[in-house]
Amino acid sequence: MVDGGQPGNPVFTPVLDGRFTPILDGRFTPILDGRFTPVLDEHVPALARIYNHYVEHSDWAFNTDPVDEAGMRRRLRFDDPRNAAFTILVDGTIAGFVAAHAFRPGTAYDQTTELSLYLAPDRAGHRLGTAAKAFIVDYARHQGFHVALGAVVAGNTAAIALATHSGFVQIGHFREIGRKGDRWLDLVWFELLLDSPECAPPPPEPRSKLS
Numbered sequence: 001m002v003d004g005g006q007p008g009n010p011v012f013t014p015v016l017d018g019r020f021t022p023i024l025d026g027r028f029t030p031i032l033d034g035r036f037t038p039v040l041d042e043h044v045p046a047l048a049r050i051y052n053h054y055v056e057h058s059d060w061a062f063n064t065d066p067v068d069e070a071g072m073r074r075r076l077r078f079d080d081p082r083n084a085a086f087t088i089l090v091d092g093t094i095a096g097f098v099a100a101h102a103f104r105p106g107t108a109y110d111q112t113t114e115l116s117l118y119l120a121p122d123r124a125g126h127r128l129g130t131a132a133k134a135f136i137v138d139y140a141r142h143q144g145f146h147v148a149l150g151a152v153v154a155g156n157t158a159a160i161a162l163a164t165h166s167g168f169v170q171i172g173h174f175r176e177i178g179r180k181g182d183r184w185l186d187l188v189w190f191e192l193l194l195d196s197p198e199c200a201p202p203p204p205e206p207r208s209k210l211s
């Protein structure tokens with residue numbers, strides 16, 4: 001389902017029951033057990049630490065102050081049950097989270113979801129983001145959303161590469177829409193039409209190839 005793209009990189013095959021299987025070529029530490037699981041209360045402190053790393057040490061999260069556990073819980077709970085947040089577990093440890101959020105209030109936006117993804121810093125750059133993005137896109141499609149959106153701070157090259165290589169199309173660029181410290185931040189918006197033919201999931205394998 002997901003092609004890691006570059007020779008020499010691992011390829012993850014995420015599936016909707018929450019597990020993913022990395023195929024490795026030896027460049028990276030093997031992941032024996034990777035899975036996405038709905039966020040549990042006990043995950044929240046670790047997820048807040050991951051998110052706050054990017055609040056405090058980068059421009060990639062738009063909060064200017066760290067969130068506490070209550071704030072993190074609010075970020076990861078949703079009124080619409082089609083939206084959801086998943087903890088990324090790698091070999092039993094929390095490696096990040098990925099979520100589908102409501103885009104804006106207004107029932108005309110009901111078929112739109114906005115995706116977000118944060119990995120623990122020591123887990124970034126190992127193709128886990130590619131697996132998580134594929135998982136949450138699959139999830140959003142299975143929930144019946146029509147559009148998935150992603151907002152990335154200009155200059156976040158990893159997130160921009162990930163969006164582009166996951167089939168998202170850049171559809172907007174807000175200039176100086178955020179401010180952290182003494183810097184104005186631009187925000188780049190990406191969109192994926194989930195039920196358009198060009199991003200439809202591949203057809204099932206013919207029966208003769210199964211078994």
Ligand SMILES: CC(C)(COP(=O)(O)OP(=O)(O)OC[C@H]1O[C@@H](n2cnc3c(N)ncnc32)[C@H](O)[C@@H]1OP(=O)(O)O)[C@@H](O)C(=O)NCCC(=O)NCCS
Pocket residue numbers: 004005006054060115116117118119120123124125126127128129130131151152156157158159161162165
């Ligand atoms: C953005 C993020 C989710 C990407 O996940 P990742 O596991 O690091 O990314 P991957 O290893 O799957 O690589 C995805 C693409 O980004 C590229 N990339 C990864 N790290 C990069 C870096 N530091 N600089 C430039 N490109 C980078 C990869 O080469 C790959 O592109 P390719 O398909 O052309 O090879 C992760 O780095 C992260 O959590 N960053 C901090 C939080 C954040 O910015 N979230 C996005 C806003 S919601």
